[in-house]
Each structure stands twice: as structure tokens, then as C-alpha cells.
Amino acid sequence: xxxxTHALTDDHRDLYDAADTExxxxxxxxxxxxxxxxxxxxxxxxxxxxxxxxxxxxxxxxGSRSYDWDASPRTRLxxxxxxxxxxxxxxxxxGCDPDLVEAACLSHDMGHPPFGHNGEEALNEFAKDCGGxxxxxxxxxxxxxxxxxxxxxxxxxxxxxxxGLNLTRACLDAATKYPWARGDHPTDPGSVKFGAYEDDLxxxxxxxxxxxxxxxxxxxxxMDWADxxxxxxxxxxxxxxxxxxxxNMLYAEPERTAIWQVAIGRYVPADTAPEELRAAxxxxxxxxxxxxxxxxxxxxxxxxKDATSQLIGRFCLAAEGxxxxxxxxxxxxxxxxxxxxxxxxxxxxxxxxxxxxxYVMQRDEQxxxxxxxxxxxxxxxxxxxxxxxEGLDPxxxxxxxxxxxxxxxxxxxxxxxxxxxxxxxRSLHARLTRRGRRAER
Numbered sequence: 001x002x003x004x005t006h007a008l009t010d011d012h013r014d015l016y017d018a019a020d021t022e023x024x025x026x027x028x029x030x031x032x033x034x035x036x037x038x039x040x041x042x043x044x045x046x047x048x049x050x051x052x053x054x055x056x057x058x059x060x061x062x063g064s065r066s067y068d069w070d071a072s073p074r075t076r077l078x079x080x081x082x083x084x085x086x087x088x089x090x091x092x093x094x095g096c097d098p099d100l101v102e103a104a105c106l107s108h109d110m111g112h113p114p115f116g117h118n119g120e121e122a123l124n125e126f127a128k129d130c131g132g133x134x135x136x137x138x139x140x141x142x143x144x145x146x147x148x149x150x151x152x153x154x155x156x157x158x159x160x161x162x163x164g165l166n167l168t169r170a171c172l173d174a175a176t177k178y179p180w181a182r183g184d185h186p187t188d189p190g191s192v193k194f195g196a197y198e199d200d201l202x203x204x205x206x207x208x209x210x211x212x213x214x215x216x217x218x219x220x221x222x223m224d225w226a227d228x229x230x231x232x233x234x235x236x237x238x239x240x241x242x243x244x245x246x247x248n249m250l251y252a253e254p255e256r257t258a259i260w261q262v263a264i265g266r267y268v269p270a271d272t273a274p275e276e277l278r279a280a281x282x283x284x285x286x287x288x289x290x291x292x293x294x295x296x297x298x299x300x301x302x303x304x305k306d307a308t309s310q311l312i313g314r315f316c317l318a319a320e321g322x323x324x325x326x327x328x329x330x331x332x333x334x335x336x337x338x339x340x341x342x343x344x345x346x347x348x349x350x351x352x353x354x355x356x357x358x359y360v361m362q363r364d365e366q367x368x369x370x371x372x373x374x375x376x377x378x379x380x381x382x383x384x385x386x387x388x389x390e391g392l393d394p395x396x397x398x399x400x401x402x403x404x405x406x407x408x409x410x411x412x413x414x415x416x417x418x419x420x421x422x423x424x425x426r427s428l429h430a431r432l433t434r435r436g437r438r439a440e441r
Contacts, residue, residue, distance in 0.1 A: 015095070015097070015331055015333045015334075016037075016097065016100075016170060016333065016334070019169060019209070019210060020168065020169055020170035020334065021036035021037075021168045021169070021170065022168065022169050023036075023166050023167070023168055023169075024144065024163050024166060024203060024206060025150060025152045025163045025166050027150065027166065035097070035099065036168050037097050037099040037100040037103065037168065037170070037171065038099045040099065040100065040103040040165075040167045040168055040171040041099040041100075041102055041103040041106070043103075043149060043165045043166075043167065044103045044106045044107045044143075044165065044167075045106060047110075047147050047149070047165060048147065048148075049107075049110045049142050049146075049147050049419070050077065050080070050106060050107070050110065051077070052419065052421055053075060053076035053077035053080055053109060053110065053112075054075050054076075054077040054078075054421075055075070055421025055422055055423055055424070056075060056076040056077075056112060056113075056114060056115075056116065056421055056422060057075070057076070057114070057115050057116035057118075057119075057422055058074045058075050058076050058078070058079050058116065058231075074234060074235075074238060076109050076112055076116070079109065079230060079231060079234070080105065080106050080107075080108070080109050081106070082230045082234060083105045083106075083108065083109075083223075083226050083227050083230040083231075084102045084105035084106045084226075086105075086226040086229055086230050086312060086316065087101045087102060087104070087105040087222055087223050087225075087226030087227075088101055088102040088105070089316070090222055090225070090226060090316045090319065090320060091219060091222045093316075093320050094218075094222065094320060094323060094324075094331075094332045094337075094339075095330065095331025095332045095333060096218065096219050096222060096331075096332065096333055097219075097333070100170060100171055100174055100219055101174065101219050101222055101223060101226075103167070103171050103174070103175070104171060104174035104175040104219055104220065104223045105223050105226055105227070107139060107143060107175045108136075108139065108175055108177060108223055108227060109135065109139070110138075110139045110142050110143065110147075111134075111135045111136060111137065111138025111139030111140070111141065111142055111418065112135040112138070112139075112418075113133075113135070113138070113377070113417060113418040113420070114373075114377065114417070114418075114420050114421060114422045114424075114425035115370070115373040115374075115376075115377065115422055115425070117135075118370045118373050118374060119373060119374075119377055119425075120133060120134070120135050121374070122373070122374045122377040122378055122381075123377060123381070123414060123417065123418065124192065125378070126377075126378065126381040126382075126414065127410070127411075127414050129407070129410075130406075130407040130408075130410045130411055130414075131182060131197050131198050131199075131407070131411070132182055132192075132194075132197075133414060133418070134178075134182070134192065134193065134194050134195075136176070136177050136178050136193070136194070136195050137178075137182070137194055137195055137196050137197050137200070138415075138418050139175065140172070140175070140176065140195060140196055140200060140203075140204065141197060141200055141415070142164065142419075143164050143165050143167055143172060143175065144163065144164040144165075144167075144172065144200065144203045145162055145163070145164050145200070145203075146162070146164060146395075146415060146419070147162075147164045147165050148162060148395065149162075149164060149165045149166060150162070150163045150164065150165070150166040151163070169206070169207050169209070170217070170219070170334065172203075172207040173207050173208065173211065173217045173219075173220065174217055174219035174220045174223060175220070175223070176195045176207070176208075176216070176217075176220055177195065177216070177220060177223070177224055177227075178193045178194050178195040179195055179208060179211070179214060179215065179216055179220075180194055180195060180196075180214055181194055181195070181196045181197075181198065181201060181204065182194040182196075182197070182198070184214075186213075186214040197411075199408070199411070211335065212335060215335065217334050217335060218332055218333055218334055218335065218336065218337050218338070218339060219333070219334070221338065221339035222339060225315075225316075225319055225339060225341060226316075228349055228353075229311075229312055229315045229316065229349065230312075231353075232349045232350075232352040232353045232356070233308055233311045233312055233315075233352060234308065235352070235353070235356035235360065236311075236352045236355055236356050237304060237305075237307075237308045238356075238360070239355070239356050239359050239360045240291060240294045240304060241294070241296075241301075241304065242360070243296075244359045244360050244363065245355065245356075245359045245360070247285075247290075247291055247292050247293060247294065248292070248293070250281065250285065250355070251285075256278065256281070257274075258358055259277070259281070259351065259354045259355055259358055260274040260277050260278070260354075262354040262357050262358050262362075263277055263350050263351060263353070263354035264277070266354075266357075267350035267353045267354055267357075268346070268347060268350045272347075276347055277347055277350070277351055277354075279347075280344065280347035280348045280350070280351045281348075281351045283344070283348065284311075284348055284351070284352075287310065289303075289306055289307050289310045290307060291303060291304050291307045311352070314345075314348075315345055315348070315349055318341065318342050318344075318345035319339060319340065319341045319342075319345065322340040322341065322342050323337065323338075323339055323340040325340070326338075326340050376425060376426060376429045377417065377425065377429075379429060379433050380417060380425060380428060380429040380432065380433070381413065381414070381417060383429070383432040383433050384413045384416065384417065384428075384432065385410065385413050387432070388400055388409065388412070388413055389401060391428075391432060392412070392413070392416055393416060396412050396413070396415055396416040397412075399412040399415065400412040400413070
């Protein structure tokens with residue numbers, strides 16, 4: 001089912017070649033004038049998978065008491081939109097095709113299940129005997145198989161099979177944060193992070209054709225840093241806005257020690273010295289725009305939003321400047337460069353992550369909510385598996401019926417659960433389990 005190529009504009013002819021714009025299944029352009037990457041961006045933007053992110057947890061659950069202050073907390077969708085804005089501008093400044101980077105940023109979280117990383121852990125436990133579950137590998141599965149956009153005849157059977165959004169090779173590669181299969185991490189075979197399930201290895205091998213082993217393309221590195229910048233800054237902003245974080249607490253040594261303990265090993269290497277993180281936080285707090293107080297007034301909201309912009313600009317300009325210093329002023333794409341992120345910028349970003357983790361994600365209320373979420377997904381997975389194919393939506397029932405073995409049938413159940421929003425997961429759980437029905441009453 002390989003492949004078709006698309007004309008490039010003169011501006012990009014020397015940057016992205018025919019292999020970069022090839023699609024898994026050949027298809028003609030609908031109308032002239034659009035680049036292949038503009039088509040990719042449009043397909044991701046109009047996908048149901050992207051829309052569903054509006055109902056999926058980013059950090060804390062919409063509707064929980066942590067967000068009584070605001071009826072519109074950040075979700076996976078708003079995070080993806082913010083990541084796309086950051087990535088598009090940073091990528092364009094470095095010479096990448098901006099539509100390509102934006103498409104990758106928009107799609108990077110598509111595979112995340114209900115309840116965010118908490119749901120990811122619950123599904124990974126359920127899937128331990130059929131290849132595990134990983135949100136990034138699920139994103140690839142959605143983009144290349146599950147999202148119903150393009151169907152083509154199977155060469156062997158003649159039956160129609162889905163090729164997902166049928167994105168270009170460069171776009172799929174740019175959306176691949178972990179370019180290895182399960183167990184193939186270049187330095188840590190036991191890592192829970194990977195980019196492709198076993199039965200998706202054919203398309204994974206196709207999109208990685210010609211790529212250096214285990215190396216992320218330049219656009220994927222831009223996407224990855226944009227993701228880090230967006231969620232570290234915005235989670236910190238939300239913590240202040242919600243009243244969970246008093247900036248003055250960050251001066252106290254006991255509070256600082258707790259922050260370093262959260263950061264080291266999770267957001268920075270385990271051998272990082274606390275003094276490095278202390279210096280990073282001090283650099284940020286010495287800035288004129290740093291939010292030293294927040295009372296919820298319009299002026300305070302404006303100052304906080306300015307601090308958010310300053311932080312994003314600081315992190316992006318640091319990466320842009322260091323990368324330009326290393327590679328010069330030319331246009332940087334694919335495997336022609338590595339994104340250089342200064343050590344100091346990484347530490348500053350990590351400190352913000354740790355602050356939000358400590359004061360927002362580790363709140364007692366949130367741990368109670370997460371425990372309940374894990375139970376909901378575990379019970380839902382068991383109930384669907386016991387009833388399948390009954391209870392599966394038509395799309396996933398067809399996948400279940402066509403499966404060749406129990407592992408593939410279990411994967412079909414997991415695919416359906418991963419596509420659910422937080423609310424639809426709870427609703428389906430309530431319909432299928434006695435516990436859920438009691439809770440509804």
C-alpha cells in the first residue's frame with residue numbers, strides 16, 4: 001500500500017524530499033495549491049480523535065473541587081492547541097515547515113486514554129499480557145489505523161482496511177516522541193516508554209525508513225520541547241490561578257527541599273545536585289515579571305498572563321539561540337540537526353514541573369480521585385472483556401471479530417477504552433458494572 005508523493009512549494013523543495021511527503025496509501029491531491037503538510041495539519045485538526053481530547057484530563061479532572069474557581073480548566077485539547085502554537089513558532093524560527101510541526105504537536109497526545117497518565121497506567125496493567133499500553137504508541141495506532149478517514153483494499157484479501165488519516169512519512173515521524181518499539185529502548189530495555197505496538201511495526205518501519213536508529217527527527221524534538229514548555233508553564237499558571245500555590249512559599253527552605261525531591265529522578269537526572277535546581281528557581285524568581293503574588297484581581301490576572309508569556313519566550317529563545325549557535329542560520333529540518341536546549345533552561349522548566357506536581361497533582365483530593373479512576377478503568381476493562389463483542393462500538397466490534405487470537409481481541413477492547421473521554425468512560429462503567437450502577441443511584 002505504498003505510496004504517493006506530493007509536490008512541494010519552491011520554498012520547501014530543498015528541505016523535504018519525495019520520501020518525506022510519501023503516504024502509506026497512494027491518493028491524489030483533491031485540489032492544487034496546498035502542500036502535503038497543510039493537508040496533514042487539516043486532517044489532524046478535523047479528526048474526531050482531536051475533538052475527544054476536550055473531554056480528557058490534562059492535570060486534574062474537570063469538575064473536581066480543585067477547579068471550582070473556573071468552569072473551563074485546561075484539558076488535553078487546550079494543552080494540544082497551546083503546544084501547537086508554541087511548536088509552530090519555534091519550528092518556523094528554526095526553518096521547519098510550520099504546518100508539519102503544528103500537525104505533530106496537535107496529534108502528539110491523541111492516544112492518551114481517559115484520566116490522563118493515571119488512565120495510561122491502569123490500561124498498561126490490564127494490557128501487560130498483550131503488549132502493554134503506552135499513550136504515544138496509541139497515538140501512532142490512531143493516526144495510522146483507528147481514526148476512520150481512509151480505507152484501501154487489502155492486497156491479500158481484497159477487503160477494505162483502514163489506514164487512519166494516511167499522513168505523510170515526515171508527519172508521522174514528527175509525531176513520534178519515542179522512536180522504538182516496546183523493549184527496544186536504546187539504553188533502558190525495561191522502559192515503559194515506547195512508540196509502537198508489535199502489530200503496528202510494519203507502518204512504524206515504513207515511517208522510520210532512512211532514519212537513524214533511535215534518533216528523533218528535528219521536528220519531533222521541537223514538538224517534544226514545545227510540549228514540555230507548554231505544560232510546565234501552564235500547569236504552574238493554573239496552580240497560582242486556583243490558589244493552590246502561594247509564590248512566597250517558594251522562598252522557604254522546607255518547601256524548596258520538597259520541590260527538589262519531586263524533581264530529581266522524575267524531571268531531571270537522578271544525579272542532579274539540588275544546588276542546580278535552587279539556582280534555576282532563583283533565576284526565575286529574580287525576573288522583574290515573576291509573579292510574586294496573586295490575588296485574583298484583573299491586574300493580577302494580567303500580570304500572571306504576562307509571566308506565562310515571558311516564561312514561554314524564555315524557554316523557546318534559549319533553545320533557538322543555542323541551536324543557532326551550534327548549526328548556523330540555515331533552515332534546519334529532519335535529520336540535519338539536533339535541537340540544543342541549554343542545561344539551565346531544562347532545569348528551570350523542570351522546577352516549574354515539580355512545583356505544579358507538588359502543589360497541584362499531589363493534593364490529597366487528587367490522589368483520592370486518581371485511585372477511583374484506576375478502579376473505574378480496571379473494572380470497565382474486565383467488564384468489556386467478559387462481554388465482548390457485546391458492548392463494543394461497531395468500529396471496535398469489527399476489529400474484535402476480525403482478530404486472529406486472544407491478544408488481538410484484547411487489544412480491540414483496549415482500543416475502545418482508550419478512545420473514551422473521562423465522562424463516557426464513567427458512563428459506560430456505570431452501565432456495565434454493579435458498582436457503577438450503585439454509584440449512579
